[in-house]
Amino acid sequence: MNNEGTLTVVGTGILTPAHLSQESIASIKHADVVHVLVPDPLGLSTIKQLNQNIKNLADLYFDSESERNGKNRLEAYDKMVAVILEDVRSHQKVCAIFYGHPGVFVYPSHVSIKKAKQEGFDAQMLPAISAEDCLFADLAVDPGDLGCQAYEASQLIFYQHTPNIHAALILWQIGVVGDETLTQLKPSKHGLAMLRERLLNWYPADHEVTLYEASTLPIMPPRIEQVTIDQLVNAEVKTITTLYVPPLETPRLDVEFCKKWSVDMDMLTN
Ligand SMILES: C[S@@+](CC[C@H](N)C(=O)[O-])C[C@H]1O[C@@H](n2cnc3c(N)ncnc32)[C@H](O)[C@@H]1O
Incomplete structure (x- = not known):
């Protein structure tokens, strides 16, 4: 000792x-x-x-x-x-x-x-x-492609956040979304409906998102289930489910800024 x-x-x-x-x-x-x-x-x-x-x-x-x-x-x-x-x-x-x-x-x-x-x-x-590291591997998401942001799901709905729709969005703890009492191991009564409503502020109803659960046992495959934002209300979520929201569109180039600093824009567009 x-x-x-x-x-x-x-x-x-x-x-x-x-x-x-x-x-x-x-x-x-x-x-x-x-x-x-x-x-x-x-x-x-x-x-x-x-x-x-x-x-x-x-x-x-x-x-x-x-x-x-x-x-x-x-x-x-x-x-x-x-x-x-x-x-x-x-x-x-x-x-x-x-x-x-x-x-x-x-x-x-x-x-x-x-x-x-x-x-x-x-x-x-x-x-x-972390679960996010597994997500990058299983969903083939590279946070370096368009950027990546992560929020605790209840944080996102209860506070005045504005996610960047041009970057990937990872929402943790959707299995207890909306439960401000911190006593439940499931979403609150309106948790998933509140999440849907918030996401509809920024994304269309048919935007496809992924319910993700990394494998926790060697023989068990990960859960990778696509649903639309509209369908989120009826989604089956567990305490280990993480939501992946892909970027809605690629960001536009800031042409004025690049011109001002003589950046070769041909190198930036693909
Ligand atoms: C209290 S946090 C713990 C996170 C953990 N320390 C980590 O590094 O991944 C619990 C949240 O992590 C995520 N999570 C935990 N296990 C997971 C798994 N097997 N697959 C996907 N997400 C998971 C879910 O968002 C879940 O609500």
Whole structure:
């Protein structure tokens, strides 16, 4: 055990153990204690083979029936931060594991690192494979082609965002869209209708979008289902579904600007 506590936050990737990086494996193996929040039993058993001293953060997950672990998911996440920090403060080398990339849509990972650093402990996050990385591979989307933007789905509908229709759009967490209470594991009653209405501000009703679920088991293919924006209201969405909205049209060249700076426009158009 260390004199000083440390915190390393790692991710399993989406497909465990295939996506686990060598540096993440080393961190898990060498930790005094490992805090884990992964959804699938295969992920958990993989981690148990690397380190026996496991604390399962899923025990602290919010339970809507009993309001166990707080009033909503946010309160449950704060409890997770508290138990992680407790072990760091007691001078242990702590590894905290989340699925996918540990810094992508994972509140307790960022907060734990921030607090540990504020208290003077060494804390770092290692990168990992996120659902978005899988999407780029499975849907053959290159974010460098026309640019790419990503939003949390409820963020997009409740705030005054304006997505760029000339670039790709990735919407996370459509499986809980519209649930401002953070207590449900499904869209709110009007969640998908609100999403449709918002998207219709910028895209035509027949614009085809993709319901995407990366494979989480070696033999399982990804879900890649095309629907129109109009059909979104009746779409089957799960907690792991991500929505991909392709660009509506390519951006127009800023001819004036290019002329002003003597840019060879023949090199830019294809
Ligand atoms: C709390 S976030 C966790 C993201 C995760 N840390 C990552 O790096 O991908 C959950 C959201 O990630 C996306 N997601 C998680 N698993 C996925 C999968 N297998 N396929 C597609 N999207 C997924 C969905 O948008 C889901 O609502």
